[in-house]
Amino acid sequence: MKALSVGPLKLSLPSWRLPAQIGWRDHVIGAALGLAYSLWLVATARTIGFMRDEGVYFRAAVNYVNWWRSVFEHGSEALKQSAIDGPWGDNHEHPALMKTLFGISWWLFHETWHVFSDASTAFRFPAMLTAGMAVWVTYLFGARAYGRFAGLVAGVSLALMPHVFFHAHLACFDVPIMAMWVLCIYVHWRAQERGGLAWAIACGIVFGLTLETKHNAWVLPLVFVPHAFFVHRHAFWRELKAGRLTIPSSLVSMAILGPIVFIALWPYLWNDTVARIEWWFEFHLNHEYYNIEFLGKNYWGPPSPKSYVPVMIAATVSTITVILFVVGGVGRIIENAKRALHWIRGNGDRTKAAVGAAPDAPTAGAAPEAPTAAAAGAPPDVPTGHAALDPETDLLMFLGFASAIGVFFLPKTPIFGGTKHWLTAYPFLAIFAGYGFELVRRAMHRAFADTPLGQNPARRAYLDAGLVASVVLAPLAITAHSNPYGISAYVPLVGGTQGGADLGLNRQFWGYTSQNAAEEYLNANASRGAAVFIHDTTWDAWAHMQEEGRVRHDLRAVFAPHESQYALVEHELHMNEVDYAIWVAYGTDAPVYIVEHDGVPIVSVYKRP
Amino acid sequence: MSGDEQKRSEISSAEPSRSRAAPDTPRLWNARLYKWAFAAVPIVGVLELGALGVQTLQVVPSGDWQAAKAFVAAQSKPEDLVAFAPRWADPVGRQEFGNSLATLEREARADETRFPRAFEVAIRGKHVAALSDWRRASVQQFGGVTVTVWENPAPAHILDDLVSDAIPTRLRVSRVDGNVEADCPFGHAGFQTGGLGSGTPVPDFRFVCPGGFVAVSVLEDASYAPRRCIDARPFGGRNVLRLRFSDVRFGHTLHGHHSLYVEAEHSMRTPVNIAFSVDGAVIGRAVHRDMESWKPFEFDTSDRAGTTGELTVDIQSDTAERRMYCFEADTR
16 A cells, blocks of 8 residues: 555555456456447447347347336236236247346436437447456456466457457347356356355356356356366265265355246246246257358258368457467466376376365465465566466366357257357457467567566566567457458458458348448438338348438338339348349349448349339 | 476577587577567467458459459450359449349359350459360459450350240240140239248249249259249149240250259259150150259250250149249250
């Protein structure tokens, strides 16, 4: 603490010099990163049109929040099944948490307080906040696990993934489940480290909220159970030998509190609970297949090609981030292999202690407030502030990543949806990338150790800043450039957007780019009251875009090319038939305008001759 | 000190003496390489940033397309093919070249065999794969657009194209139920088009049958390519859809293709049979099964070469469900 004297007052201000331990200052850093990200998302919200699904979620959100208001206004009447099933039956294939938050945000920030002039921004705002939260938690997780620089690069790298940035704008569930996924795993990790009832209860509540966000949460027990038993393996075996089965309290909490929170927040499940949960499972286990293009081929059924996930990650995540991920991942594998070798040989010292220590006692790295190597006067190139470079943490990080993408290698999993379904893996990809950065930074410090640059702490800070810039600027530029066509854009490694088109990678889905066609052509050129074939855009989404002045009010949406005077084709391989229908209906195959990204057609606009 | 650090320290302390003795020894270079290997990461970061800048500047301006269009408009003949590459640039090519050069017949062609020359309009060094066996006659560069003129080594001489002949003056359509044959008059019946999954678009002018129709349309085949063809969906059962083309000039072959609409290709139902006959004599039969996509067929008509007659086409499938069938054929 520093004392500041102002006249008779003497204020004690907290020191902003970062101590070795990860603590509240890191929460401030993480929160600031997250807040900046959320504000960036809000600032660019209007650039992205409305997805097919968003129209449905907007409507459901209004229904849900109106029901909650009716609970306060009408009391028990609103709790009758007849009053619940109407509003909550809308879009009951997905849990209610995010839609409820979308609705509350709309009601408060648009309807009541007029913070957002666009209703859509108010609907989308909670998802944008969860994106910020994901950046915050990723920073914190990375910093505690592998050091502050690792956390910083992890948080920023996650934020600067073009597909994350795109989906983070939407009133959908893909980024919220990514945020809840990493939060849930983080809380579980802390619960294993810290123990105690409070952390166990937190695990149960957060797991319930994650279940209530999206069904990806079904996979999380595959992360928690092996990890918790690995952490507590000695106690588990000891108790088992004594004839008792012990289960970590966090798991018990998740098994009990998780479902309670899940059901409590989803009124649709308050009646016919078992049947409706069964239906929910059935719906997602037997979901209809969608079309998606991959390497020039259209897929519309399982299995996904085995190369789909790795190729799409390489094509959509900045290459520098992927390289750091590989460096970090390989670094952790090598370190754990060495540890395992030491342990097998029985001659490990600190390593052996860490691996073989009594699991219920905090390991050297487990207690975050314990003095770290740096605090103890270790060389400056040792990561500071990290809580754990232990195999348990590595296992958890690996499981958090692998379980999120693993399901896409199963024979029954279809390819639909592109990258958005494994966004949950990205915080862990980013954390490994952060650790990779830390290894590179240490190598840089060693290389400069006997130069003037390396010997002066201030100059070393410049080196660090330069290194951070070198791994952040490209992702920043790529992400900024991809907007608003985030799912059409590909990274320079594959040739950018044109390279992605050359390779035959998916151009887009969900019909959101009709807004761009309106902004670039229709609003200025279409005749008054013209009928527009809006292709993949839903009527709900079109109507919202008109309400917010994104699309001219007088343009009438129609769903058959021959009924229209203008027709849109949102380019996707399997949508080519719409192009051909317009050729036949209009008698011309020449569009009058094309919305492009880097020269690649996104939307063709036809005008009836 | 870890083993690695100790090793590096040893290398470091050994460096001066070794550098005096033999400054370029591989070991020393390896040590230096190891020491500075980290620099690969910031270099990749900078390269990625630079690559983004370069790629975003590689968009071909409209002026280049228009210069290429002027060349193609001046040089091409109606019987030539005009095609764009890569495939994703096709909409840009159609927009820039317009309907007069990027005609429906060229865009939704059955194949390339009939074209004596092709004007390939390409960006990014791409090519139309189907022209790879043709002879390259000339290459012209218009900024970012390359126009390559290809010559077909063996162009087919088309005598009659049934798709172009599917007009009331040349075609009579009927539905045959056993011994009963009902005419399908040509007329205005309203468009039938829609969004994804609607199937082959149905033009407003068509031959209208009881429970069916015949019309020239554009099919989306299993590769999602456009195919201009005669939409002739079977009625199902033993009923036959019959098309009679009058005054067809015969050559040495009857050449054609047939297909189902892409989504129907996946429905795995009964095959569609097509039979061509002249004066009651069958000259060829073809069967289309699901997943066979845009399937070619060719029949020898040498014995009728130089003659003119009525060509009858019978189409049948045991079921009508999802049989969104389309064919094209010509005599050559």
